[in-house]
Amino acid sequence: MKISDILSTDVIAVKLDTTDKDDAINKVIDLAAKSGKILDKEKVSRTIFEREKLVSTGVGKGFAIPHGKTDSISDVVAAFAITNEPIDFDSIDGEPVRFIFLLIGKENLLNTHIKLLSRISRLMNKDEFRDKLLDAATPEEVLAIFKEEEKNYFDI
Numbered sequence: 001m002k003i004s005d006i007l008s009t010d011v012i013a014v015k016l017d018t019t020d021k022d023d024a025i026n027k028v029i030d031l032a033a034k035s036g037k038i039l040d041k042e043k044v045s046r047t048i049f050e051r052e053k054l055v056s057t058g059v060g061k062g063f064a065i066p067h068g069k070t071d072s073i074s075d076v077v078a079a080f081a082i083t084n085e086p087i088d089f090d091s092i093d094g095e096p097v098r099f100i101f102l103l104i105g106k107e108n109l110l111n112t113h114i115k116l117l118s119r120i121s122r123l124m125n126k127d128e129f130r131d132k133l134l135d136a137a138t139p140e141e142v143l144a145i146f147k148e149e150e151k152n153y154f155d156i
Contacts, residue, residue: 001112003119004147006078010034012139016081016100021089024081025052025066028102032079040072044104047072058091063124067103069113076112077104080142082133099124099133123149 011031018024029045038044047068051057058064079102086096101120105113123129129149136142 001076001116002147002150002153003078003116003123004143004150006076006116007080007143007146008035009139009143011079012142013079013081014136014139014142016083018083018087020087021052021058021097022049024064024083024087024089024097024100025049025102028066028079028081028100031081032077032102032104035077035079037074037077038072038104039074043072044068044070044077048102048104056090056092058089058097059121059124060091060093060095061125061127062086062095062097062130063099063101064089064091064097065101065103065117065120065124067105067113067117069105069107069110071107073104073106076106076109076116078102078116082136082142099130119150119153 047070048066051068057066081100083098089097132145
């Protein structure tokens with residue numbers, strides 16, 4: 001499994017119009033619901049927001065990765081958004097966020113969930129990769145950028 005395997009153009013948004021952190025998370029959850037893999041959207045939302053209360057998932061460099069594990073999904077769910085404007089996400093480096101990658105894993109697949117989080121972080125820590133994403137005008141371009149970047153990575 002690769003990141004590009006769990007993303008599709010219908011769960012990617014470029015120029016996401018959002019007002020704040022909570023609004024952004026809600027909109028990315030709505031986006032993820034388009035995957036058809038969410039069985040209980042309300043429970044998924046609670047899971048993500050409960051995790052966010054523990055510590056912000058704004059990991060730095062303009063990137064946030066709200067995530068959680070639940071059995072309210074049929075398979076691993078992901079969504080990716082680039083915001084119109086930087087938003088405050090209580091990031092560890094204090095910088096506003098432009099990139100939001102939502103990952104929802106199944107309770108019984110902890111190892112896969114951790115490996116996916118690690119892969120996402122590794123990709124998003126690359127300045128050149130983030131610059132390419134900012135230049136993307138369509139979900140198709142975003143997905144192609146992920147696929148190209150992952151060519152040299154092993155499946156998870």
